[in-house]
Amino acid sequence: MMIPDLRPDADGDTVADISTHGLEYVHRLDTHDHNGDKNFSFASYYLNHMVLQGSPKQSIIWGYAPSSAVGQMVTIMIDHVAHNFSVPVMQDQTWAAKLDAMNAGGPHTIQASLSGSVIQLSDVLFGDVWLCSGQSNMQMSMIQVDNSTEEIEDTINYPNIRVFVVSDKISTIPLSDLSSDGGILLPWSLPSPATIGGPPFQYFSAVCWLYGKYLYQHLQKPIGLIDTTWGGTPVEAWSAPEVLEKCGVTLSKPSDNKAASSYDVLSGPTDSSVLWNGMVHPLLNMTIYGAIWYQGESNAAYNRDLYNCTFPGMIDDWRKKFHTASDTDATFPFGFVQLAPFEADYSVSSGFPDIRWHQTADYGYVPNHRLRNVFMAVAMDLPDFLSPYQSIHPRFKQDIAARLTLASLAVAYKQDVSYQGPYPVHVIISREPPYKFTQIVVEYTMGLNQKWLDGYEICCAFTSPPVCQQGQSWWLPTATVQTYNRGNITESYAFQCDLENVVGIRYAWRQTPCPFKNCAIYGVDNDLPMPPFTYHDRGFVKQSIGDGRYKVLIK
Incomplete structure (x- = not known):
């Protein structure tokens, strides 16, 4: 018995191997005969050389059948061995089967048969x-x-x-x-x-x-x-x-x-x-x-x-x-x-x-x-x-x-790898000697590789109630880092803004924030950049922790 290949060439003729036909090929699976009926076939994207999802998940195989086959059974075989997959042709002239969970590997051959007709997928992984x-x-x-x-x-x-x-x-x-x-x-x-x-x-x-x-x-x-x-x-x-x-x-x-x-x-x-x-x-x-x-x-x-x-x-x-x-x-x-x-x-x-x-x-x-x-x-x-x-x-x-x-x-694969850059855990705002200005201390999730000091902006609002306004309230800190240590992973910034007017903080908030691989903050162990963030107004909630200091938790 001749087993037809599923892939027609550009002229609709069956071919033995698509790789010999180059890239001019465009798949045109015509599921209807000249009378408008459907042929026995797989759905369009089930083709030779494909990959199907392996264990523990189960892959679905589906396709079409003529109207005369409605109610008849389609049998699926993998590597010419029956897997007890027999599914009916539905009224809409489609059929679908869920395969057993298959271990990764291959190649495999998958056949579907209906009333003596057989269609086949080859080199399936x-x-x-x-x-x-x-x-x-x-x-x-x-x-x-x-x-x-x-x-x-x-x-x-x-x-x-x-x-x-x-x-x-x-x-x-x-x-x-x-x-x-x-x-x-x-x-x-x-x-x-x-x-x-x-x-x-x-x-x-x-x-x-x-x-x-x-x-x-x-x-x-x-x-x-x-x-x-x-x-x-x-x-x-x-x-x-x-x-x-x-x-x-x-x-x-x-x-x-x-x-x-x-x-x-x-x-x-x-x-x-x-x-x-x-x-x-x-x-x-x-x-x-x-x-x-x-x-x-x-x-x-x-x-x-x-x-x-x-x-x-x-x-x-x-x-x-x-x-x-x-x-x-x-x-x-x-x-x-x-x-x-x-x-x-x-x-x-x-x-x-x-x-x-x-x-x-x-x-x-x-x-x-x-x-x-x-x-x-x-x-x-x-x-x-x-x-x-x-x-x-x-x-x-x-x-x-x-x-x-x-x-x-x-x-996705639950492997124990470091895959994120640093991120703030909390921000502490204070105004304490010997600093003249309000001070912010940022604590992170990991040690830092700090390439330069810019990147942070503070929202200093003078409205009542204080609200950040685009393009008007955001300031760069006016002082350099006061303390920085990879062990306690904290940084301090000082700037001219009264404590009560500090209502936001953001980082790398630019369409283009830095030159190539040269943003301000990276992880010391994985060299991944800290992502941009903004916390302001309702997302910037100050909690008193005594001594004139406030903590802002990062969600």
Whole structure:
């Protein structure tokens, strides 16, 4: 019996091996015959060379069948051995099976049979599947990064990493599968200069690839990477309508917001939910291990003040819906890149700083009580003012991916590694001799490598009641560090502001806070930067601790 391969070439003919057809291939799985009926087939993204999620999770296999087969049983075999998977064809002409939990490794062959017809997936690995999404800095491809030639040549050394790229697709309704009309830009492929070193902003995502590569180096297990990205897009386009409604977002597009486009040379679709519908919702039936995200530039001037609701809400919603439709964990690990700098202007204090803060749900760090099982890479100290792709697209994706991987090992894989930079524990405010000025002492979570003294700003408000005012109340401390010791990890700043007027403190609150890897404060043991933060007004609560001193706890 002839077993058909699942992957047609560009002309619709079956082929033995997609790698012989180069990158002109665009998957066009036509699930209907000439009478409008469906063929017996797997869903579009189940292809040779793929990675399915391994143990302890169970992967879902699903597909289509003719109307004449409704009620009949589809039998699944792995490596030609029956696993007692027999599932019925439903009224909508789909079938779905949950496989046993499979140990990491391979290659495996998976067959599905129906009334004598057999379809097959070959060279399938089981491991961890990661979804990579966001706008242009996640879409930015390997050919655009620093040291790209050597990086791309090295890809052939990682045959147990497999890559897949979703085509750009908008939809006004949630799709159940990727579009049959060019829905896949790059089918599941082994890494090579051809599959990883594609055109700029096409394939393959540099952050996604490097993250997967570094993960593999640590875990030594197959890694599947799904790239679903589109440059110049706001979080609203990637979110379901119910998420946006909860956050008070008007379900429309910001096409008349000229400022939004100034943050990204690529202008993608901005309509609410259109990318959630067309590029994420079709993947829900696939069990994944986790997701990483690099986005936020387009929201620096659009719904910026809602991002602390929309972004956490999107994470919650993705988790809920992937879990409902597959065996994906209900709180699967989610990582993101905190925005990198933009332009060599060290004075801009709005836009990007606000988004960086909102990316953490206004905690300043992750994981936290609102964003559990979430990790991040701080990138504010990685400017690339000479980037040929404009400074908003830094080429230093290796540093970003390395920091993201380190955080993933700690949060997603529960390894005992130091993955965060320093962070304040509390601030003590006093006015005591011999100082003439109000003094602030900051205590941290770890020892510091202090590269320079600037970075902190104090809010000194003279209104009644005292309230921080953008651009009017924030001052740099006027004195240098009074005491500093790696052992007791405290710093002291002095400045001219009466104690009662001190109503806020913030750090690195700039669109571009520092030169390359030269912000003020790093961890002494891991050389990771302290993330930016702001605490003021209601978030800056002074508690008397006697002797004219006040303590401000950092949440």
